[in-house]
Amino acid sequence: MLFLPVSRWLQRKGFNNALAILTCILLFVAILSGIVWLITWQVTDLTSDLGNIEQKLNQMITDLKQSINKNFGISPKKQDELLKSNQQASGGMTSYLSGIGSGMMSFLVDFILVLVYIFLFMYYRGHLKKFILQLIPAKEKRNTEEIISGIEKVSQQYLTGLGLMIVGLWIMYSIGFSIIGVKFAVFFAIICGLLEIVPFVGNLTGNLLAVLMVVVQGGGTNMIIGVLITYAVVQFLQTYILEPLVVGAEVNINPLFTIIVLVAGELVWGIPGMVLAIPLLGIVKIICDHLEPLKPYGFLIGQEKKQKAGLLEKFKKK
Numbered sequence: 105m106l107f108l109p110v111s112r113w114l115q116r117k118g119f120n121n122a123l124a125i126l127t128c129i130l131l132f133v134a135i136l137s138g139i140v141w142l143i144t145w146q147v148t149d150l151t152s153d154l155g156n157i158e159q160k161l162n163q164m165i166t167d168l169k170q171s172i173n174k175n176f177g178i179s180p181k182k183q184d185e186l187l188k189s190n191q192q193a194s195g196g197m198t199s200y201l202s203g204i205g206s207g208m209m210s211f212l213v214d215f216i217l218v219l220v221y222i223f224l225f226m227y228y229r230g231h232l233k234k235f236i237l238q239l240i241p242a243k244e245k246r247n248t249e250e251i252i253s254g255i256e257k258v259s260q261q262y263l264t265g266l267g268l269m270i271v272g273l274w275i276m277y278s279i280g281f282s283i284i285g286v287k288f289a290v291f292f293a294i295i296c297g298l299l300e301i302v303p304f305v306g307n308l309t310g311n312l313l314a315v316l317m318v319v320v321q322g323g324g325t326n327m328i329i330g331v332l333i334t335y336a337v338v339q340f341l342q343t344y345i346l347e348p349l350v351v352g353a354e355v356n357i358n359p360l361f362t363i364i365v366l367v368a369g370e371l372v373w374g375i376p377g378m379v380l381a382i383p384l385l386g387i388v389k390i391i392c393d394h395l396e397p398l399k400p401y402g403f404l405i406g407q408e409k410k411q412k413a414g415l416l417e418k419f420k421k422k
Contacts, residue, residue, distance in 0.1 A: 107125075107128035107129075111124045111125055125223055128222075128226070142290070143291065251390060255390055277338060281334060284327055284330030284331065284334065286330075292314040302379060311332075356407055358406060361404075362385075365382065385405065389405045
């Protein structure tokens with residue numbers, strides 16, 4: 105859905121179907137490579153400061169052990185023995201490294217398969233659409249074409265808007281974290297932005313990581329409060345200005361069903377399920393809105409439209 109407009113534009117410029125799709129896939133890989141390069145660039149700087157971070161972490165662990173000893177009577181030596189026994193029970197470092205290697209290989213295979221799926225779905229999209237229309241009675245074909253067109257529009261707007269919003273979050277978090285003096289501000293801005301693909305949970309998780317790093321770096325209470333204020337300001341700008349402007353209200357799902365579908369998506373398919381949950385529910389809502397027996401369910405999933413007025417609405421229109 106995201107690359108369909110690009111593919112059609114390339115075809116209008118003289119590319120054949122297969123070459124246009126292949127160009128879109130190469131563009132996709134280039135964008136991912138750019139994001140990986142940005143993260144690697146910041147991680148390289150982070151690694152150079154690893155000694156200081158490790159020293160502060162060890163001091164924090166020592167203080168924690170002393171606190172546990174004082175409050176619960178478990179000596180630091182006994183705590184080390186408990187941790188060591190847990191590591192041995194889980195298979196130790198060998199098992200850990202083996203799990204990382206297996207996970208990386210699985211990720212690589214899945215990534216290649218995803219590229220193949222993208223190519224084939226885009227290449228045979230016309231064939232798949234004709235198949236769907238052949239299943240539908242003649243009198244319902246026009247309505248079905250409207251449903252397909254609506255699904256295409258909503259998916260493209262949501263995904264494109266989400267991409268633009270993530271870039272906006274990178275800029276805002278980079279500025280905010282840099283002003284309050286967080287080390288590796290760009291790195292944590294990238295993490296906070298990328299985690300936005302999982303609504304509600306992702307952004308909060310990224311900011312908690314930033315707070316944790318501030319604590320490890322030895323930042324004071326003022327810096328922690330600064331990170332929290334940055335999070336609050338960015339959330340305000342995102343909710344009331346950025347999101348309405350770049351994502352719009354096409355995926356018009358009420359918050360109750362947003363939470364329900366996120367939890368259900370995680371149970372069914374983990375993180376990918378959470379990423380795809382909202383656009384998929386938006387597609388279900390479009391289908392419900394166009395089919396008379398299912399319209400009450402479309403109403404239940406969505407939000408009642410309210411007439412908006414004021415400065416913000418004028419700004420959005422402008």
